Amino acid sequence: MTLSNYSNEDKVLLAVDCIIFGFDKEELKILLIQRDFEPEKGKWSLIGGFLKKEENLDEAAIRVLHHLTGLNDIYMEQLYTFSKVDRDPADRALSVAYYALIDIKNHDSSLLKRESSKWFNLKDAPNLIFDHNRMVERSLARLQRKALSKPIGFELLPTKFTMRQLQKLYEAILEKKLDKRNFINKFNSLDILIKLDEKDMSSSKKGAYLFQFDEEKYNSKVEDGFSFKL
Amino acid sequence: MTLSNYSNEDKVLLAVDCIIFGFDKEELKILLIQRDFEPEKGKWSLIGGFLKKEENLDEAAIRVLHHLTGLNDIYMEQLYTFSKVDRDPADRALSVAYYALIDIKNHDSSLLKRESSKWFNLKDAPNLIFDHNRMVERSLARLQRKALSKPIGFELLPTKFTMRQLQKLYEAILEKKLDKRNFINKFNSLDILIKLDEKDMSSSKKGAYLFQFDEEKYNSKVEDGFSFKL
DNA sequence: TAAAAAAAGTGTGTTTTAAACACTTTAAAA
DNA sequence: TTTTAAAGTGTTTAAAACACACTTTTTTTA
Structure with missing residues (x-):
């Protein structure tokens, strides 16, 4: 047996994007960053990164989440994989969305500035790049359903x-x-x-x-x- | 702006695997094929294929489903993306699982033989390759939940x-x-x-x-x- | 040709759960 | 001492879920 079976198949970039929910002052919040690289530099976006060959998706999401919040044990769940062909104008890249729930008082907020990230009330979050708005919508729907059937609210x-x-x-x-x-x-x-x-x-x-x-x-x-x- | 932003990132193979449910003789069934290529040649498996650069995941799933059943309008939903690093021994490949519901009497059953595929009672389906057993488990859980809250049963x-x-x-x-x-x-x-x-x-x-x-x-x-x- | 068999069809009472609803307590501030 | 602002606390009513058994129809068979 060789690896040649799959050698004619296409390979793609796989991003992992995280919808981070928090709760403060009676409001549901999400954590966004202002992109400091192209494409769409300067626009607001979910935090994300690309999957590396030697890690699975959960590990990639944990890595991304840890990098921004300094937290290690974050409640986190895979949401959906977004795959529109031209979703990222720079290159063919799919994105696996994760949503995460954190206690907003509990993360290392010094990390936020370094990444020029910011908490927004979910209601008045800015427009996001690519298909990130749809990701947020979908994650809210999931959160609403899940919060009724599992005790995940406490994570917030x-x-x-x-x-x-x-x-x-x-x-x-x-x-x-x-x-x-x-x-x-x-x-x-x-x-x-x-x-x-x-x-x-x-x-x-x-x-x-x-x-x-x-x-x-x-x-x-x-x-x-x-x-x-x- | 160039494409070079992402040029250092890893690319991976992305499979699409389909759990096809049917219903007959008061039993829930799944459609499986016997693999005719390595790795795991001869073992039972879900049907699948690899995502092509110019299609999105739904399109890939539709392609795979059409190829095996001859059907075009199949109820189908993305389930979960499986990403364990060594899930496929031949190469680093992730798999996006879809589940589908079809009227078992309505597909072109002549296609089944060509692919050496077969309907199994879900209860006594054989062991499957890779992580396909887990995919089936997860799809059943999803089907059970969804059948209670959406009128998808009629698809079967x-x-x-x-x-x-x-x-x-x-x-x-x-x-x-x-x-x-x-x-x-x-x-x-x-x-x-x-x-x-x-x-x-x-x-x-x-x-x-x-x-x-x-x-x-x-x-x-x-x-x-x-x-x-x- | 009457009896048996096999599936179709049909309602009610009981229990559980969901929903509506308003006043009292506490302690600080004015 | 009065006001204020949030905390705390039960009951009644309506709706939904659940348990439950006999009659009808038609074919088969004794």
Whole structure:
């Protein structure tokens, strides 16, 4: 057996582009960079890079994400592979889009300046190069679906959070208002949060109890057939 | 601006592999071929091909599907891109998996022999080459989810079908028994089927009414905010 | 020609889940 | 001491999901 079977086939460049979501001030945000190279220099874009021969796609995405945020354990999921023939005017290149969720307070923000990157409210993000707008659209749709069926929302929050923060997060993701009591009742019935003895005093005089996601409990419940449904 | 920006980046082979589902005799089936070339000659595999420079991924999948089935309008959806570094022992090649749903009675079955391909019950399909088993697993999971939230099941049935066939189809997809009355009540409440004056006599003495998916009605209901939920 | 067999067809009651809804508590600031 | 701003807390109603069994039709067979 030789490698010659495939020798007549075309090879292509494969980009990995990341939609990085964050959450702050009751708003869903995405992290964008201003390109400092051609084509489309100066325009806003998702962060990305090209797949190297010796790595798989997840590794490429982790590399790209780490480079921009300094973070190592980022929630991240492959979204879709975009392949329009002329999507990149410079050369035939496909792009595998990943979306990532990070706690916006937790990354090394000094890295952002070096890359001239910036957090935007999702709602008023600028136009992006190539097909990156479509990638963002699609990632939001995925996030909306997934947030209802898996406990991934916590990735966007600090370890300790108030119920109000949690509710505002889901409102931002789902782009609709939720009823406070129904939301809390629902989450309580899931029984996967730990109520701490600590209060967050930053947003009110009275103070609000802090909660934590009980990942161990969640995992063991899942093993017993439980499934997160909001 | 030149093309030289990307000139140091690695290029890779990109395969497109298709999981083709069918439905017959109350069983969910997949179409496999026996490879007639190295590597892994003689082993069972998904059908696939390599992406060409001048086509996008959907076009490549359509090409591959048409070649094997003779069909042109196949329901088809991109699933996931598999990228383990050594997934193909012959060369660094990634694979974009697509899954497709076809009416098993409707393809040109003379093409199958030429490619030494064969329908298998999903349950007792043979081991496949490379990472194709994982592709099949993932496609089934996607099909199960999607069949509950989009009316794609009809793609696996002839235009006219009985309620029993429809129920057996969903039972095969979801891998669980459903209650006949609840199933019919549910579908009736969706109000997207046309009951024909015709009966199918093939499976009983009494005969069973044939139904048709009313795609126009479905589309117009969707525009009014309806969404298919089984 | 009556009985058996095999699939088609059809509704209701119960339980669970979703949704609507408003007042009280707390603590700081005025 | 009154005002203010957010936190916290249950109940009622409506809708959806689920469990559940007999009758009809027609062919086959005894």
